[in-house]
Amino acid sequence: MTEIHNPILDVQGLEKHFGGITAIGGLDMRVGEGITGLIGPNGAGKTTFFNCVTGALTPDAGRVEFADGDITGKRPSAVAQEGLVRTFQIPRELPEMTVRENLQLAPRGQSGERLTQAWLRGDEFATDEVRVREKATEMAEFLEIDHVLDAKAGTLSGGQRKLLELARVLLTEPDMILLDEPLAGVNPTLEQKILDRIHDLESQGYSFLFIEHDIDVIMETCERVVVMHQGQVLTSGEPADVKSDDRVIEAYLGEEV
Numbered sequence: 676m677t678e679i680h681n682p683i684l685d686v687q688g689l690e691k692h693f694g695g696i697t698a699i700g701g702l703d704m705r706v707g708e709g710i711t712g713l714i715g716p717n718g719a720g721k722t723t724f725f726n727c728v729t730g731a732l733t734p735d736a737g738r739v740e741f742a743d744g745d746i747t748g749k750r751p752s753a754v755a756q757e758g759l760v761r762t763f764q765i766p767r768e769l770p771e772m773t774v775r776e777n778l779q780l781a782p783r784g785q786s787g788e789r790l791t792q793a794w795l796r797g798d799e800f801a802t803d804e805v806r807v808r809e810k811a812t813e814m815a816e817f818l819e820i821d822h823v824l825d826a827k828a829g830t831l832s833g834g835q836r837k838l839l840e841l842a843r844v845l846l847t848e849p850d851m852i853l854l855d856e857p858l859a860g861v862n863p864t865l866e867q868k869i870l871d872r873i874h875d876l877e878s879q880g881y882s883f884l885f886i887e888h889d890i891d892v893i894m895e896t897c898e899r900v901v902v903m904h905q906g907q908v909l910t911s912g913e914p915a916d917v918k919s920d921d922r923v924i925e926a927y928l929g930e931e932v
């Protein structure tokens with residue numbers, strides 16, 4: 676296991692139980708800058724971990740620090756204001772609204788208060804409206820969904836919905852983004868586009884923690900990988916080391932490698 680010396684996200688002793696089920700059992704995890712992969716078998720606790728860290732679930736025990744601040748048990752909006760946001764395995768756009776409306780809402784929604792406050796400070800409301808619109812357009816262009824800006828979000832393909840979700844999250848100007856299977860159900864061309872954008876964003880200073888089941892994608896995309904198993908961190912390190920770790924092969928990769 677390799678140590679991260681200057682973590683952005685530092686989780687200690689995290690626990691989450693559902694009745695008699697221990698989803699997270701005393702987990703310690705440190706995540707630094709760049710792109711980190713989070714892998715593990717079904718039921719390992721990856722999504723529960725995301726939920727506990729970003730405030731959707733309250734942990735039963737433990738401490739979550741982000742950018743040196745204690746965010747344990749804070750609500751999702753407060754966590755987002757600190758610069759930590761997540762996407763969902765199943766995107767959460769508003770299907771009856773257009774893509775543009777979904778994007779323009781993003782900075783004002785639960786996770787966008789930081790940006791909205793910045794925009795509202797000392798500016799005319801009308802100017803803010805224009806800025807919100809411009810930002811939404813820029814983001815749609817960046818993620819190549821600008822051609823569907825006027826379409827209802829509910830009519831988008833699965834892959835386009837993933838891009839919309841990523842755009843909405845980015846519009847909150849986070850520092851770290853937790854991605855919950857952003858490539859699931861996405862065709863290979865779009866998959867490559869999403870990965871390219873993630874790399875672009877990394878070079879702009881964003882950091883990612885990235886749940887992904889495809890080990891080849893993890894190997895190519897991530898500088899570091901954390902492996903979860905039964906609510907704990909089994910190991911972490913560079914992708915090649917993790918892939919050849921006997922415990923990881925036994926617990927997760929099996930005959931895939």
Ligand SMILES: Nc1ncnc2c1ncn2[C@@H]1O[C@H](COP(=O)(O)OP(=O)(O)OP(=O)(O)O)[C@@H](O)[C@H]1O
Nearest residue numbers: 693696697698715716717718719720721722723724
């Ligand atoms: N709301 C809940 N109520 C009861 N049990 C839950 C709940 N959420 C998760 N669990 C249980 O907690 C454990 C961890 O689930 P979790 O979804 O976090 O795993 P995961 O690693 O994200 O799995 P997958 O890769 O299949 O998405 C599982 O045993 C799951 O059944």
